[in-house]
Amino acid sequence: EPFRLNRLLWAGWGTLLGSTVFLLVLRAPYESGAGPTAAFSLKAFERTLGTRPGEALLVRLALLLVAWFFVVRLLRLGEERLSRAWQAAGGALAVGLALTWAAAEHASAGIQVPVAMTSAVLHVLAMSVWLGGLAALLTLLHRAPSQLPAAVVARFSRLAFASVTVLVATGVYQSWRGLGSWEAVTGTTYGHLLVLKLLAVTLLLAAARLSRQWTGRLVTVAAKAESKSAVREKVPEPAVRERVPERVGGPPSAPEPAPVTAGPAAPAYRHGLRRSVLAEVAVGVVVLVLSTVLSGTLPGRAQADAAEAGPATGGLPAASVTDVPFAVGGATGKVQITLDPGRTGDNSVQAIVYAADGGLATVPELRLSFTLPAKEIGPIDAGLKNKGGYWGTNDLTLPLAGDWRMKATIRVSDVDQISVTKTVRIVG
Incomplete structure (x- = not known):
């Protein structure tokens, strides 16, 4: 079903482009604390373009315009593989897009900025590979489950496992960097949101484990079916067989070979895999929402630093x-x-x-x-x-x-x- 995946690819590109323009326009009212009408002020927009988040959003727009040519090239090839040069260009484009998130968020300020930037880029890339692959897998399981080879599902399962490993490692580091202390887990808004995200990620990993189980069963059934087909091809014909009547004007006819199928259990396994993948996508959307809210919340470490910078004595300060x-x-x-x-x-x-x-x-x-x-x-x-x-x-x-x-x-x-x-x- 290449047409279905083509539409999914264009939908992702268009959504990212539209949301980037939306963020760039509303950045000025957000920074100034003014109403939405401030978005139409040319001076406010110019000031936004001079800030680090504004520059990152502008670079993201430029990279998305370049990505348009890459998407067109990808769709023209159809089932053909991209050349190594195009694959390298696509990888560099993905890293560049991920860098625009890292440069505009918490990773670009505070302690250990180079390590934090690298961790943020890997985190975004791993999440994109996992959730993007899940969206494609869910589309194929819904539209054309019988046309989805078990080997393709198995390859994505291994790729998803690697992505999850990267997500967990980078997520632990970012949590430590953002919190700064155990007290910040319960004493700050950032800590509360982080706990909610941790619970959502736990549910996501549980759904992913279930998907791997369904994938293993599907691959096992497909392997058995291929093994039986290979055995049937290697079995020699019996020495004495019933003579087949000759057709008039042609050679003797041979019996038609039976079609090779994955067995009656394959549709049930694909149905179970589709439900578990749907659960992964649903919980993944919740994780993305919580991640977005976290990116706009003051980290616990920064809040503690601000408290230490405050006055040592109580009372209201003078104007x-x-x-x-x-x-x-x-x-x-x-x-x-x-x-x-x-x-x-x-x-x-x-x-x-x-x-x-x-x-x-x-x-x-x-x-x-x-x-x-x-x-x-x-x-x-x-x-x-x-x-x-x-x-x-x-x-x-x-x-x-x-x-x-x-x-x-x-x-x-x-x-x-x-x-x-x-x-x-x-x-x-």
């Missing part, structure tokens, strides 16, 4: 006040920026522009963004609005404690503007 001097286009002065309460979570911002003589001044535009280099977070746009006499917002969210770089961009005319960066301390 953070920072003076940002500027001189551009003949205008000089300063911007007094107040963050209240100056801690992780929601903050309000008030920015007042003063002239050189200390009096209040007005500017046509004032922008403010925050970046945490230690955790590679940001820039987060504060989204300041002109309140008539000052600039402000109540919707700034800073997720982690630490030394944030606050970048203020002051425009004093149509052609004159300046950007000044200051470091502000945000406590937990």
